[in-house]
Amino acid sequence: DVKVTQSSRYLVKRTGEKVFLECVQDMDHENMFWYRQDPGLGLRLIYFSYDVKMKEKGDIPEGYSVSREKKERFSLILESASTNQTSMYLCASLGFNSYEQYFGPGTRLTVT
Amino acid sequence: AQSVTQPDIHITVSEGASLELRCNYSYGATPYLFWYVQSPGQGLQLLLKYFSGDTLVQGIKGFEAEFKRSQSSFNLRKPSVHWSDAAEYFCAVGAPNTGTASKLTFGTGTRLQVTL
Structure with a gap:
């Protein structure tokens, strides 16, 4: 079974803090994704990575950066958290030549 | 670019009733x-x-x-809903053979409530 884990289920941070969200997958998948989920907006792609040290912007990259130093780990970074980044963040992974994304349980981030 | 529409934000059905969740997509192929x-x-x-x-x-x-090309739809169905089906459902579309096939575009979701 593919397993995608996220470092925290719930996180509360203050405005201006630097925030790290970690995602780890155990299936040697090449592709990894970060989404944010907001009511009425569905899932929106922030960034994705198709290989170690490779990344591409998704639909809403502003205010975020990512890091992928190892194949199994994909980090989302909020350089200076703002209240409008309060959201549910979902990580997903995908194998080569596959189309089924496997999702982690999500991190609900609150920025106060 | 592809897009997905889920016209129903919230649906309530009785346990044992049938279910259909709607999904329409926009894509050139x-x-x-x-x-x-x-x-x-x-x-x-x-x-x-x-x-x-x-x-x-x-x-x-x-x-x-069921995929219906003429209607650009991909509606989800279940003949008899169980209380454990209460959840949020997302339709998603991917573009084959474009080099970005692994990226998906999601709809806004339909929340299903099941009454006993």
Whole structure:
């Protein structure tokens, strides 16, 4: 079974803090994704990575950066958290030549 | 670019009743289509997918979906809903053979409530 884990289920941070969200997958998948989920907006792609040290912007990259130093780990970074980044963040992974994304349980981030 | 519309934000059905969740997509050719389910506090789980071939696809938990090219639709159905089906359902579309096939565009979701 593919397993995608996220470092925290719930996180509360203050405005201006630097925030790290970690995602780890155990299936040697090449592709990894970060989404944010907001009511009425569905899932929106922030960034994705198709290989170690490779990344591409998704639909809403502003205010975020990512890091992928190892194949199994994909980090989302909020350089200076703002209240409008309060959201549910979902990580997903995908194998080569596959189309089924496997999702982690999500991190609900609150920025106060 | 592809897009997905789920016109129903919230649906309530009685346990044992049939269910149909609507999904319409916009894409210039035949896309790859998916339905995911998200139970409260959980990540998304794939219910079923359509790539090509038979337009009626079977998924897990007794769900099925039918691809209708003429209507640009991929509606999800279940003949008899169980209380445990209460969740949020997302339709998603991917673009085959474009180099970005691994990226998906999600609809805004339909929340299903099941009454006993």
